[in-house]
Amino acid sequence: MNEALVHLKSIIAERRTVKPDTFSGELIDDHFINQILEQANWAPTHGYTEPWRFVVYKGEALKRLGRFLADYDQPDPEAEGFNQIRYDRIANRPGLASHVIAIAMKPGTNPKIPEIEEVSAVAMAVQNMWLMSHALGLAGYWSTGKVAFSDELRDFMALDDSHQALGLFYLGKPGKENPKGRRITDISTKVRWES
Numbered sequence: 743m744n745e746a747l748v749h750l751k752s753i754i755a756e757r758r759t760v761k762p763d764t765f766s767g768e769l770i771d772d773h774f775i776n777q778i779l780e781q782a783n784w785a786p787t788h789g790y791t792e793p794w795r796f797v798v799y800k801g802e803a804l805k806r807l808g809r810f811l812a813d814y815d816q817p818d819p820e821a822e823g824f825n826q827i828r829y830d831r832i833a834n835r836p837g838l839a840s841h842v843i844a845i846a847m848k849p850g851t852n853p854k855i856p857e858i859e860e861v862s863a864v865a866m867a868v869q870n871m872w873l874m875s876h877a878l879g880l881a882g883y884w885s886t887g888k889v890a891f892s893d894e895l896r897d898f899m900a901l902d903d904s905h906q907a908l909g910l911f912y913l914g915k916p917g918k919e920n921p922k923g924r925r926i927t928d929i930s931t932k933v934r935w936e937s
């Protein structure tokens with residue numbers, strides 16, 4: 743097998759979801775974040791709509807993001823059941839990362855390109871970022887849940903309502919060995935060949 747192929751296969755297979763609570767706490771130089779974003783821009787895009795949009799949070803902005811996430815989770819601090827421990831855990835999570843890249847989709851105007859294609863293109867852009875992060879020895883995690891697709895997250899990102907929020911990509915330096923990858927079923931169970 744040629745060397746590039748060996749590297750490509752290992753980058754794809756060894757990329758992992760690495761949660762922020764295992765990050766080392768060290769900061770990543772912005773230069774690497776720009777390299778990661780550059781690769782996102784090479785995702786395939788039907789009609790060159792290039793629908794991926796990102797907002798990068800670092801430093802103090804991670805605290806603002808954390809407060810937003812915790813407030814969204816428990817919008818009424820006076821309500822019965824308010825859980826300070828849970829609030830703090832959610833509020834502090836972005837600060838465990840070096841950078842958090844909020845992900846959004848801005849659809850093009852061509853009616854022949856449905857939204858599902860635009861979301862697919864953004865997912866490919868995120869995969870590019872994730873693979874690039876792994877190749878740089880960094881740890882990444884795409885976080886979704888209810889807030890990920892909310893108008894509130896889109897507003898927090900200061901994007902207008904032509905955009906759809908699609909979650910958060912946490913980036914940090916790994917604090918421990920990557921978790922072991924696993925798949926429940928073999929690819930052969932998900933493919934049917936016809937000839």
Ligand SMILES: Cc1cc2nc3c(=O)[nH]c(=O)nc-3n(C[C@H](O)[C@H](O)[C@H](O)COP(=O)(O)O)c2cc1C
Binds near residue numbers: 758884885887923924
């Ligand atoms: C679109 C998308 C959203 C995800 N959202 C979450 C999430 O909210 N919480 C979580 O723990 N993992 C999330 N993940 C990561 C998956 O749990 C992870 O990819 C899966 O466990 C396989 O692990 P691996 O990425 O290390 O191969 C998400 C992955 C994708 C592709």
